[in-house]
Amino acid sequence: xxxxxxxxxxxxxxxxxxxxxxxxxxxxxxxxxxxxxxxxxxxxxxxxxxxxxxxxxxxxxxxxxxxxxxxxxxxxxxxxxxxxxxxxxxxxxxxxxxxxxxxxxxxxxxxxxxxxxxxxxxxxxxxxxxxxxxxxxxxxxxxxxxxxxxxxxxxxxxxxxxxxxxxxxxxxxxxxxxxxxxxxxxxxxxxxxxxxxxxxxxxxxxxxxxxxxxxxxxxxxxxxxxxxxxxxxxxxxxxxxxxxxxxxxxxxxxxxxxxxxxxxxxxxxxxxxxxxxxxxxxxxxxxxxxxxxxxxxxxxxxxxxxxxx
Amino acid sequence: xxxxxxxxxxxxxxxxxxxxxxxxxxxxxxxxxxxxxxxxxxxxxxxxxxxxxxxxxxxxxxxxxxxxxxxxxxxxxxxxxxxxxxxxxxxxxxxxxxxxxxxxxxxxxxxxxxxxxxxxxxxxxxxxxxxxxxxxxxxxxxxxxxxxxxxxxxxxxxxxxxxxxxxxxxxxxxxxxxxxxxxxxxxxxxxxxxxxxxxxxxxxxxxxxxxxxxxxxxxxxxxxxxxxxxxxxxxxxxxxxxxxxxxxxxxxxxxxxxxxxxxxxxxxxxxxxxxxxxxxxxxxxxxxxxxxxxxxxxxxxxxxxxxxxxxxxxxxxxxxxxxxxxxxxxxxxxxxxxxxxxxxxxxxxxxxxxxxxxxxxxxxxxxxxxxxxxxxxxxxxxxxxxxxxxxxxxxxxxxxxxxxxxxxxxxxxxxxxxxxxxxxxxxxxxxxxx
Numbered sequence: 001x002x003x004x005x006x007x008x009x010x011x012x013x014x015x016x017x018x019x020x021x022x023x024x025x026x027x028x029x030x031x032x033x034x035x036x037x038x039x040x041x042x043x044x045x046x047x048x049x050x051x052x053x054x055x056x057x058x059x060x061x062x063x064x065x066x067x068x069x070x071x072x073x074x075x076x077x078x079x080x081x082x083x084x085x086x087x088x089x090x091x092x093x094x095x096x097x098x099x100x101x102x103x104x105x106x107x108x109x110x111x112x113x114x115x116x117x118x119x120x121x122x123x124x125x126x127x128x129x130x131x132x133x134x135x136x137x138x139x140x141x142x143x144x145x146x147x148x149x150x151x152x153x154x155x156x157x158x159x160x161x162x163x164x165x166x167x168x169x170x171x172x173x174x175x176x177x178x179x180x181x182x183x184x185x186x187x188x189x190x191x192x193x194x195x196x197x198x199x200x201x202x203x204x205x206x207x208x209x210x211x212x213x214x215x216x217x218x219x220x221x222x223x224x225x226x227x228x229x230x231x232x233x234x235x236x237x238x239x240x241x242x243x244x245x246x247x248x249x250x251x252x253x254x255x256x257x258x259x260x261x262x263x264x265x266x267x268x269x270x271x272x273x274x275x276x277x278x279x280x281x282x283x284x285x286x287x288x289x290x291x292x293x294x295x296x297x298x299x300x301x302x303x304x305x306x307x308x309x
Numbered sequence: 310x311x312x313x314x315x316x317x318x319x320x321x322x323x324x325x326x327x328x329x330x331x332x333x334x335x336x337x338x339x340x341x342x343x344x345x346x347x348x349x350x351x352x353x354x355x356x357x358x359x360x361x362x363x364x365x366x367x368x369x370x371x372x373x374x375x376x377x378x379x380x381x382x383x384x385x386x387x388x389x390x391x392x393x394x395x396x397x398x399x400x401x402x403x404x405x406x407x408x409x410x411x412x413x414x415x416x417x418x419x420x421x422x423x424x425x426x427x428x429x430x431x432x433x434x435x436x437x438x439x440x441x442x443x444x445x446x447x448x449x450x451x452x453x454x455x456x457x458x459x460x461x462x463x464x465x466x467x468x469x470x471x472x473x474x475x476x477x478x479x480x481x482x483x484x485x486x487x488x489x490x491x492x493x494x495x496x497x498x499x500x501x502x503x504x505x506x507x508x509x510x511x512x513x514x515x516x517x518x519x520x521x522x523x524x525x526x527x528x529x530x531x532x533x534x535x536x537x538x539x540x541x542x543x544x545x546x547x548x549x550x551x552x553x554x555x556x557x558x559x560x561x562x563x564x565x566x567x568x569x570x571x572x573x574x575x576x577x578x579x580x581x582x583x584x585x586x587x588x589x590x591x592x593x594x595x596x597x598x599x600x601x602x603x604x605x606x607x608x609x610x611x612x613x614x615x616x617x618x619x620x621x622x623x624x625x626x627x628x629x630x631x632x633x634x635x636x637x638x639x640x641x642x643x644x645x646x647x648x649x650x651x652x653x654x655x656x657x658x659x660x661x662x663x664x665x666x667x668x669x670x671x672x673x674x675x676x677x678x679x680x681x682x683x684x685x686x687x688x689x690x691x692x693x694x695x696x697x698x699x700x701x702x703x704x705x706x707x708x709x710x711x712x713x714x715x716x717x718x719x720x721x722x723x724x725x726x727x728x729x730x731x732x733x734x735x736x737x738x739x740x741x742x743x
Contacts, residue, residue, distance in 0.1 A: 014738060050553040052725070069556060077553040083545030088323060099315040100554040144550060 001064070003028045003152050003183040004049055009058035011044050011207075018044040020207040021058070026152075026185060026200070031178055033198035033215070034187045037295055041207035042187050043080065046154050049185070050077045063151060073102045076150035080157050080187070082141045084129040090116075090140055091125040094147055101148035108147065115143045119169060135162050142170060146177070153177065154185045159193065171197070191287040201287075203294055211294050219284040226285045227255040227263050233275030240269065252279065256289065312555040313563045320538070320567025325574060334575050337526070338582070359401045360458065361432050363422070365415040366408050367439045374437070376469035378404045381462060402462060404435075411439045419450050435466070442474055516604055517662065517689035520612055523579070524685055525655050527616055529648065531572040532623040538564055539631030539724070540640055548724045557721035561632075562713070565624045572620060573613070580609050611688050611698075618705045619681025622712065623651060629716040632723030639730050650678040658686055665691045675701050677708035715740075 004026040011019040019041040026032040036042050047053045048060050051067045060067045063074060085093055091112055098108035116122045119139045129137055138161055146153060155174070159167045174184060174197070186198060194201060194215070201218060203211035211218060230252040238246050238253075242261035247254045255266060263282045270277055285293075324330055366374050381402040409415060415436045422432070433451030441447060447466050449459065468489060475485050497505040498513065539561075542548050551560055583604060626647045634640045654673070661670040665687045674684040674693075680701040687693045722739040723731075731739070 013742070047725075052549070052552050072554055075553070077550065079546070079549040079553075081546040081549065083542075083547045083550075085323070085547060086541070086545065087327075088319075096315065096319050097550065097554070100312055100551065102311070141550075 001028045002026060002061070003063055004032075004185065005059075005061040006045065006048075007059040007061070009045070009048060009055045009060060011041075011048060011053060012056050018207055019048070019055075019204075022204065022207065022209055023058075024202045024209065024212060026183055028183050029178060029181045030199040031174070031184045031186055031197050033194040033201040034185055034204070035189075035191075035194065035201055035291065036204040040204045042204065043156070044207075045204070046077070046079075046156065046185070046187065049152075049154060050075050073148060074151045076145040076148065076153040078141060078145035078153070078155045078158055082138075084137060084140060084144075086129055089126050089128055090121070090132070093129075094140070094143055097144045098147045101150075103148050111147055111149075112143070115147065118173070119143065135166055138162055139166060139170070142173075146173075150182070152183045152185065154187070156187045157189070158186070159188070159190065191291060195287050203291065205295050210297075211290070215287070218290065219287070222285045222290055224263075224282045224284055225257045225259075225261075226283050226289070227257065227266050228279065228281040228283055229253045229255060229266065229270065229277065230279035231270055231275045231277045233270075233273060237269040237273035237275065238266075242266070254286075254289075256285065313559045313566070316551075316555065316560060316563025317567040317570065320564050321570050324534075324568065324571045330571070330575070334578050337523075338579055359403055360456075362402055362404050362435050362462070363432060364404055364406045364435045364437060365418060366406050366437050367411055367413070367415070368437050368441055369439070371406060371408075373441065373469055373473050374404070374406045376472055377435075377462075377465050378406075380465040380468060402458075415448075416450075423452075435462070441470065442477065513690055514662075516608070517686055520604070520608065520689050521655075521658060521682055521686050523576075524612065524616060524619065525651065525682055527572055527576060528619040528623050528681060529651055531568055531620055532627040532647075532651070533644070534571075535565055535568050535624040536627035536631035536640060536644060537637070538568065539628050539720075540634065540637060543632065543635065543724050543727075552721075552724070557724060558717040561625075561628050561717060561720045565621065565628060569617065569620050569624065572616065576613065576616060580612075608689055611685060614702070615681045615685045618702060618709065621709050622677060622681070622705060623647065625709065625712045625716040626650075629712075629719050629723075632716075632720040633726075633731055633736070635727050635730075643730060651682075654679040654682040658683065661686055662690060665693070671697060675704055677701075677705045680705050 002025045004024075006022055006024045009019055009022045010017065022041070022045060024034075034042055034045065044053065048055050049062065049067065051069060051072055062071045065071060084090075085096075088096070091109075094112045094115075095105055095108045098111065099105060103111070112125070113122070116125055119142070121136060121139060121143075124132055124136060124140075129140070132140070142155075142158060145155065153174075158170060158174075162170065178184060186194070188194060198215050200214050201212065202209060213221075235246070235248065235253065238255065242258050242265060243255055244258045245256040257263060257266070267277065267280050364374055364377070368374075381404060407418075409418070415434070415438075419434050419436075422434075433449065433453075436448035436450065438445050438447070447470070449462070451459075471489065472485050475488070476482055480488070499505050542551070548560075555563075627644065630643045630647055631640065634643050657673070661673060661683050664670055670683070670687065671693075673679050674687050674697070676683075684693070684698060684701045688698065718740045719736060722742050
């Protein structure tokens, strides 16, 4: 079943078209990556799903029904730009947001305690946001978006500003929720996280869909055209027409081959040049590569690299 | 609607629990009380002290001098003149007589006495010329002539001269005092039913001014509160989470109602304590022969009604302004037109107070932005016909509905817009967004 579905959705602001004829399907119990460079229309799309904006054309369906205030309690939303009330205690604040989603105060209080404990914030319940570090506030925000036990969670850059321990903590929570059959829409610029967590992805640019499908399928579409080569020696042998792109990292090189090129040729030339090869692996392109490759079809490369970081 | 209630509850509790609310509730009435009492108090104190007056008497005998002296010294300046009540009441005149012959020039004498010693600074001179009872005016020479207490002296001199004249005309010296007793008008106010109740013009004025001032302050204060609340939610980006749960219009209404209830709570506390004070204090003061102005209950009801209407009208405007700006600095500019609508009646209320039944006053009190303050004022000073009161309320109600509609349209777009403040054309386009 598709928990969220966009059908030929268009949204305009005056002359500017933020989203054009966009369609996508999010299957229940999956993690869906909504990707795209800055200004691609991700936030506008998300805002239509959570019923902040209404589409000018097309349909937005959540749990099979046209999105409406009645469906809002089933949706949890962690916006990219977030905030908490400065002068309200963390505990009160969470109960307020739970109340807004229709959870009564007793039940909300119980859940708040559970979640604060799970995210190691129990000591901060009676503190105000100004007493918390940025990362802690982030975790509180995360609780806000799931306190009402929604069916669909939309998380926009959920890990930004978090230390690795906290990232791990949140990831486990998200995977746990997935196990419970919840659906997660995940918007981020951090491609490694998408590769780790997402089942399906949709890449949009200039308000249009440019790539979509399951992560595995998308990657397969690009084929095994990347060579990971760990070697000692000069990289002079790499300057031949088969190599489309070459990135030198600290411990290895990532070599993107031209269409129809034979990977064995790279190895052969490396050995001929006298380099010592420690590792040679033929892999699928990273999502990062796919992202840049797809988006730069129409745009300046540097700009996109900036967007991906 | 349950969601609106959740928002109302938050807005209310968060504000009522603050120390600022408690302090504001206590301080404001004290401030107003101070505003009314302090000037009178200062005038009394400031003009106080002793005033030495040398009376240069050319009349030949001390009878007139004694008459002035007794009036000025025995009763202070109270009997001097009714018009200066409240000013210089505690100034004490100390008169010394210096007899002069008709040939001596008082001006020369004053010059010689004023130029030599430093002590003369507080000394002034009253010249009673030889023809004083034949209508040649008495003269007063002093360095400071802008002192209100002089009027007390003037009254005493005038009364003493009249007394001397009457005595010379052959009236019974013992009865002159009775003949000359000043008369004051006793004031009655005609009420709504045509019945007259005793009450001073001063008391009416005080109550009307207090109600006007409180209404103005409350609407302004709580209106700005709404604006700042909107800006805070916008700046801290809370809005996006909130409006993924409720409609922007519900969010705005919840905020306006919640803060309005905070205002009503404060006003309620004031009204109850004002009632208690005038009840308890009234008894104590009455036993001392003074009266405490008590505010009629119907005025309090009107006050609450006009606060609610006025607050709603301005709060929606302030919410709208708050939603279009991104920072408090921008808000300072953007709120100006709204605040001006509230300030204008405070600048022209004198016009209405002095002539509450003129066509100008009636029309002004019907303008929705002025009605909360000016109609309240008219109700406090006169009893305007009921149809006028109801009409003004209806006009306000319709205006409020219009502005809620408009503000809701602007608000839902504005709270998600950051950066440059929109111009009017952009605001117009926002109205058409889905």
